[in-house]
Amino acid sequence: GPVQLDRVIVNKGIRVFYTAQTGKDARSRFRDLVTLVQTSPLHAVVQYRNSQGDEGIKFPNGSELKIFAPVMAALHGETPPLVTLDEIWEYDEVLGDALLEGAIIPAQMSLAGRRQVWMISTAGTALSTFMRKWVERGRASVDKPNAKIAYFEWGLAEGDDPYDPEAIARFHPAVGQ
Secondary structure: OHHHHHHHHHOOOOEEEEEOOOHHHHHHHHHHHHHHHHOOHHHHOOEEEOOOOOOEEEOOOOOEEEEOOOOOOOOOOOOOOEEEEEOHHHOOHHHHHHHHHHHHHHHHHHHOOOOEEEEEOOOOOOOOHHHHHHHHHHHHHOOOOOOOOOOOOOOOOOOOOOOOHHHHHHHOOOOOO
């Protein structure tokens, strides 16, 4: 949310997009963001759209923050500089690849140097093949100076007990906040 808000406030006339594991989950997270905006000074200057399938926040500079359902036909006709995919552990490889390679990347083609896709998730399961592929690519890119992937991971070290409060405190970024 904060990254998306920054982009639409700083950049005139853009649309940024967010989705989660389902359209319903994307709407739920969007409502959380709307609540934050409504309790901030931004509330006085933005317009909200709440029609299902057209939810968004419009800013005075013409920029918009919109949500979309994670379906194969998503984002066709759009040119989004920022797209956020949340809870990608839920995407199977077919859907994940269709979203990324069939929808998002083609929609961003004309934005060379000004486009980003943020993929966010918890660890997932053995079935989280799309996410696993990107975790492996991200880990492999860490020490490469010209990598086009920024990869951040917070996780237990190999062999740590996931129920040990001290182990959790070593890896979880929200502990102590």
